[in-house]
Amino acid sequence: MSSGEIGVGMIGHAFMGAVHSHAWRTVHRFFPVPLTPRLAVLCGRDAARTADAAARFGWADVETDWRAAVARDDVQLVDICTPGDTHAEIALAALAAGKHVLCEKPLANSVAEAEEMAAAAEAAAARGVRAMVAFNYRRVPALALARKLVADGRLGQIRHVRAVYLQDWLSDENSPMTWRLRKDKAGSGSLGDLGAHIVDAAQWVTGQDITGVSAIAETFVRSRPAEGGSAGNGQIAAGGVAMGEVAMGEVTVDDAALFLARFSGGALGSFEATRYALGRKNAMRLEVNGSRGSIAFDFESMNELSFFDGDVPGAEAGFRRILVTEADHPYVGAWWPPGHLLGYEHTFTHEVADLLDAIAGGTDPAPSFADGLRVQRVLAAVENSASAGSTWTPVGTAGGAVNGRAEMEGAAVS
């Protein structure tokens, strides 16, 4: 590459591929990043589709074998936008080849995979090779502001966390199968897809780890019409089971997952992930109550943060709707004047800006693969509790022999 450039190879070109491409094309237009991304190669299984996507998204070249893409000399960074079942293999290969990695969430489909990935990332870091997991909601300016308020002590001691991620695209029982409903591809359902985001966001904003959970999960609709040839978001066709005249596919993941949690700092948490909350399109909501202040956020109004400042005298106190579009708000100075809203894709542009800064600066980007593993351990504890009568289930820790299953067995009943 020419000086100051970094060649990117992206694996996958569906929804996440489109938004990552936009970020790679755009980041240096707004942020003073030390490295300018070069969209070197896009990789997908189907040559024609991949070529079409590459033309639309602005990629210079195409591969159909991810190993070839990873191996290319013009690729210094591998961006993994595939379903969760392939994350570990690709990420491990890329790190081994000395390529920086940006990996979509959830990090992996199992704790074991995530542990291997986190270990590889730690080893790679010692060689200057960086890895980041793409919890893009950390780059919503309003949530970054929320974290700052907590870190500055403005909320005092945190007592309550309320986090839900509500969508409704499965409310219709006749909406078809996708890879997201197949355990072998997606690992889990709404838990990994949506729950992973709110687990990471809650831990990140509060600065506390979830230490244990009690959970329930449900699959409301157990079979759905098989996917047709038309794509939707599914980049990889999944086989349906023929059932009478209409081909049906079996849903093998959770439709909804709910859990209670305790945090390392003493807070209580309530979490819910579902795609059956009719009318809620992308309601990733987070509420935190502390002894000195509270915050509330809803991604459907992503440019706003509600903040209750307990230091304000009672007669004047109230939740303050902060329009997080001021130049001194996180990331916002790079964009438009106050009140000119940002959108979903900006979070990814912010994400790659931070990643490029970390790579050039020789620091570890966040969220790290270790952060991704931490989320994975929470998800595993949730699954274990849900399948064990909601019994309280501690979240495993890095150093121990404890994994998902062991945690369950180790759960002491008071």
Place this chain on the structure above:
Amino acid sequence: MSSGEIGVGMIGHAFMGAVHSHAWRTVHRFFPVPLTPRLAVLCGRDAARTADAAARFGWADVETDWRAAVARDDVQLVDICTPGDTHAEIALAALAAGKHVLCEKPLANSVAEAEEMAAAAEAAAARGVRAMVAFNYRRVPALALARKLVADGRLGQIRHVRAVYLQDWLSDENSPMTWRLRKDKAGSGSLGDLGAHIVDAAQWVTGQDITGVSAIAETFVRSRPAEGGSAGNGQIAAGGVAMGEVAMGEVTVDDAALFLARFSGGALGSFEATRYALGRKNAMRLEVNGSRGSIAFDFESMNELSFFDGDVPGAEAGFRRILVTEADHPYVGAWWPPGHLLGYEHTFTHEVADLLDAIAGGTDPAPSFADGLRVQRVLAAVENSASAGSTWTPVGTAGGAVNGRAEMEGAAVS
């Protein structure tokens, strides 16, 4: 009494006493009730305070012994506004004396008491003596409209219930003790005080019973300054324990209780009751998502119901803010033109209007003591689960030998 009047004797004269008095004074001014309440006697332990309250609230006479109040010939209805530890004794005596009973929630401090009360109410009903438990939120027009929408099938199959009741008056660690923080008086903390409301509302709006729960509970602040002589809302002084220079009292109830639930019709529920949600003053919120529609409610905007009608074409669909102030909304026709809001106390006026209609009409008022018992069983299951490692705990049923404790032991871990 003169024809068309009903003499009321009210026990207790603190917060609930004030608002019940207003309802008794006001109901016949707005509703065409068949019986006009006569505020016959107010009963409290302290003669001077009770006399003062009676004058302010408009009661004709005063008693300091609730048995005397219940026994009076000019009392046909006993209204119980005391802490939960006295509900059972007073209600049983009143029903035995042939007096109709309105009893504040939660119905009792234990399932055993509630069972006895429900049995007594059922027996009394056979004699034309009526009993009602005061879950006043059923009389919020917006919630009554929500229930109607569900009953009319407008939400389709219910999949999710999200209910929280958030207050913040204990956020300050130095706010003093009250009887509400003492288990012997209040039975439980936020669970019975706030949780009881959302359990009843959720079951009533959805028309489904909670069948099992998994719970956690916490007491954030375990000792507080003892109550002074000045009252606040606490109508009965509680003894504080001297600790060094400042007399401190021990908090023996939960500060917060959270639980997951399953409903008889297949819905999943999430519940939270706390007095530590800084900035939330009376956020009794209920969200229900069904296959055909959704509703959302927050008591802090009690005149509004948000309704998502899934039958509306997607491009026009959205949560509709219904200002529940139209003449054809439940209870509203008795009041003002559209857009002229109602307040908290109106729910009690509606409540006694319905009670008077039931008494005169010879029907059973709702919520019945059996409904109160059903809530009590859920609260007991919550306490049991919370003290048993969050293990899934079925809610006991009327016919069985199962009580709170037994339910716990009977909880099968899958």
Place this chain on the structure above:
Amino acid sequence: MSSGEIGVGMIGHAFMGAVHSHAWRTVHRFFPVPLTPRLAVLCGRDAARTADAAARFGWADVETDWRAAVARDDVQLVDICTPGDTHAEIALAALAAGKHVLCEKPLANSVAEAEEMAAAAEAAAARGVRAMVAFNYRRVPALALARKLVADGRLGQIRHVRAVYLQDWLSDENSPMTWRLRKDKAGSGSLGDLGAHIVDAAQWVTGQDITGVSAIAETFVRSRPAEGGSAGNGQIAAGGVAMGEVAMGEVTVDDAALFLARFSGGALGSFEATRYALGRKNAMRLEVNGSRGSIAFDFESMNELSFFDGDVPGAEAGFRRILVTEADHPYVGAWWPPGHLLGYEHTFTHEVADLLDAIAGGTDPAPSFADGLRVQRVLAAVENSASAGSTWTPVGTAGGAVNGRAEMEGAAVS
């Protein structure tokens, strides 16, 4: 009257009569007023209807001649709840008879009448007889808080006032005539009915007078079905004009009135009153922007005040939703705990509490008849400007030769 009582005679018993009755019955139950109202006599034209209303509303006696009601020895205060065409005559008679007066708004149907009333009130005050005009929105706690913030300098120099009062009950072209649509009864249409409220509120909250206006007005629907025998809110049957088969009545007032204004302190104002804003039920909204802060209010959320505090650092600033239900908010301490909302009728209870305090304390209540006159002068200027090509029209002042008519004549017609 017995010591500490005050006998009230109320003229009119429609919508305003119902809500005033509630206030008189209720005020001493919640406020430590020095005088307890006795509901001595209710006066209406139709004996049977008046007797029925008196029974429902709790009045001891009935009159059908307002002069008789005013003259009664057991009446010390006359409460005028009739249409505007009768205000002057009744109020003048009552003041002359030494009776305190509470008069519904607008004060009168012309500036000349209002001037005579204000002069009479001033003269009466010298004899200890008090007069108040019923701009009840001054008693909304949120607006009282807004005024306090302005008075405390928290908004700095006021630059903008935005006030609208939006209802929609005339949107339907087939809704029938009422006295409110007849100029001879109501004086004007939405201007006097709704506009009077926002003019008073804007002047009161800002502490500035409106000095001039430019206006337009419109009558969208010029004839409507005549009123039937059934009442609605109209307490006095109005004659309809027969038009073919369906009897139609002519609308002789404005359906909507809009005006721009300048205030004595340099602020610019925008006002709108209409009953054709489909979907807005009672949206009396006020926004004020100053150099140091801003407020926003909407009666459809009457328990809330939005306050932007410009002293807060930019990154944390935002409109604060103050739930105006704290004990140290205006009027609220008399009622319920935080978050337990108040409704429309509470504003009237607050109003009579203040009036009773003023009568007993020997002070002039506010808003005075002079305040009512000031509003009337603004309304006259609006009408004059609207009928004179929107020409800028100064608002007449008490001492000057300029009155409503003179202003009109002095306006250059384009």
Place this chain on the structure above:
Amino acid sequence: MSSGEIGVGMIGHAFMGAVHSHAWRTVHRFFPVPLTPRLAVLCGRDAARTADAAARFGWADVETDWRAAVARDDVQLVDICTPGDTHAEIALAALAAGKHVLCEKPLANSVAEAEEMAAAAEAAAARGVRAMVAFNYRRVPALALARKLVADGRLGQIRHVRAVYLQDWLSDENSPMTWRLRKDKAGSGSLGDLGAHIVDAAQWVTGQDITGVSAIAETFVRSRPAEGGSAGNGQIAAGGVAMGEVAMGEVTVDDAALFLARFSGGALGSFEATRYALGRKNAMRLEVNGSRGSIAFDFESMNELSFFDGDVPGAEAGFRRILVTEADHPYVGAWWPPGHLLGYEHTFTHEVADLLDAIAGGTDPAPSFADGLRVQRVLAAVENSASAGSTWTPVGTAGGAVNGRAEMEGAAVS
């Protein structure tokens, strides 16, 4: 240019330049436009600054003379992002040279200029050369949906339009001068900057023209610190007047402009543009009430449209918060799944997509220069009315003898 490309030359590189550049870079990545923009040349007065901007924004070459930029063979479309005093000259030259034109709003600084531009655009269209004025708010999906609802008759007969555009960046009296505060550069103040947007949006959404106005305007702060060397948004340095020690500049435009309006279809309108509404960052709000429905919009929540559907039965009716992020909403299908919000810059991407479609399709893009002229005539009428005692001032029409100047002369000055 190669087949399917169109070379763009952009004049100006401040705020508007940045956002237009983003649109040119991005449009073909999301929309199937028939022409792919090539960012051929960026033009600015200062060579170094322009080169820096060109590098950041992605332009291939640089000019410092706009005539040279317009003349280049590799430029087929001229994008004018300069202050209003230069629009006419550049646009006329470009059209004369056969180049398509996209011109920022307001179209010009006077009606006369705008008339000349509209005539030139009409003539150019006959030669296949297209011109568009950049009222980007027409491309907010929520407003495009609003227009569709009106056009489909869902609002019935329009009776009220309420439009404000509120910002607050001049609230601080010490914020410095910019070209936007100088009449010679900007033409007018908040009127042209903000008022132009709401005039165009109101006319476009309702499908009605404004026929007359009554207005007031004010300059709250008449002198401000002169601009320093640092830029802000001002792309052209303006000279300050030395005043004692601190150099001050004179503000020669309106700080706020308010006007009442009548529309061709009978609706009444209220408009306000200000930069002194403390706390409002970009509150471009539009409310429309019709006989059958109403809409409300606020750009600070730009992804939402509130719609009241009067056909819904009263007990279920309410303003519906439509999250305008569905695939079948205008423009949205090109972007993300439901609930994944769009931001400010997307409106420009939509704008150039429509322009490219029009150019390739041989149709006239909207808003045309004639539309821009229509807005200009309204602005002129507002200025004339404001300087003539708010006298009602008709809006000039293209064919008539009345133009901005004539209107002014015809207005009686009080």
